[in-house]
Amino acid sequence: xxxxxxxxxxxxxxxxxxxxxxxxxxxxxxxxxxxxxxxxxxxxxxxxxxxxxxxxxxxxxxxxxxxxxxxxxxxxxxxxxxxxxxxxxxxxxxxxxxxxxxxxxxxxxxxxxxxxxxxxxxxxxxxxxxxxxxxxxxxxxxxxxxxxxxxxxxxxxxxxxxxxxxxxxxxxxxxxxxxxxxxxxxxxxxxxxxxxxxxxxxxxxxxxxxxxxxxxxxxxxxxxxxxxxxxxxxxxxxxx
Numbered sequence: 001x002x003x004x005x006x007x008x009x010x011x012x013x014x015x016x017x018x019x020x021x022x023x024x025x026x027x028x029x030x031x032x033x034x035x036x037x038x039x040x041x042x043x044x045x046x047x048x049x050x051x052x053x054x055x056x057x058x059x060x061x062x063x064x065x066x067x068x069x070x071x072x073x074x075x076x077x078x079x080x081x082x083x084x085x086x087x088x089x090x091x092x093x094x095x096x097x098x099x100x101x102x103x104x105x106x107x108x109x110x111x112x113x114x115x116x117x118x119x120x121x122x123x124x125x126x127x128x129x130x131x132x133x134x135x136x137x138x139x140x141x142x143x144x145x146x147x148x149x150x151x152x153x154x155x156x157x158x159x160x161x162x163x164x165x166x167x168x169x170x171x172x173x174x175x176x177x178x179x180x181x182x183x184x185x186x187x188x189x190x191x192x193x194x195x196x197x198x199x200x201x202x203x204x205x206x207x208x209x210x211x212x213x214x215x216x217x218x219x220x221x222x223x224x225x226x227x228x229x230x231x232x233x234x235x236x237x238x239x240x
Contacts, residue, residue: 120172156223
């Protein structure tokens with residue numbers, strides 16, 4: 001694989017003010033344009049305003065991560081042809097890539113001379129972009145076998161990229177539960193939580209870059225095609 005694209009867009013902040021509580025959050029790091037795009041906000045659950053027990057609820061509204069898949073078609077009767085097709089058609093200059101988002105939301109309750117966190121949760125969304133081989137009767141079993149091996153290795157590599165987003169979300173929930181449940185005022189507590197989450201994202205991106213360097217963008221995991229596997233002889237009449 002030639003590389004893994006990581007793009008960044010400006011941080012999106014959503015703030016909804018209530019009579020005695022606040023909900024807010026952010027989504028990052030970035031996205032690619034696609035007709036299958038799903039707004040991150042659409043995955044967020046409604047806010048439960050029922051009375052809370054002791055301490056904030058952390059991660060109770062997270063839900064399952066959202067995984068989206070985009071494909072681009074490649075063609076060829078030999079691996080050399082397939083490689084050329086990927087060179088011509090891959091989006092963003094990479095044979096495969098993954099983008100992920102982590103959004104976080106919180107609720108606060110005002111107390112005399114203090115502000116308390118009543119709930120905090122995260123939402124994770126990942127989008128994979130992978131090649132899909134158009135099947136042809138002239139493609140040999142050896143070519144198809146090598147292609148399946150290659151795509152399987154690509155998936156393993158890209159799934160680990162998505163896992164970085166899930167790890168960041170878990171670390172956010174752990175850190176907020178340990179350190180950011182109470183403050184002197186709402187604005188200060190909200191700013192502290194946002195800064196802590198951004199720091200976790202920065203640290204996660206560094207680990208992700210190290211992962212690509214360590215695996216040579218998936219090559220050490222088998223995500224490479226060497227070429228040279230040819231086509232079968234033309235099928236006899238009636239054979240498909």
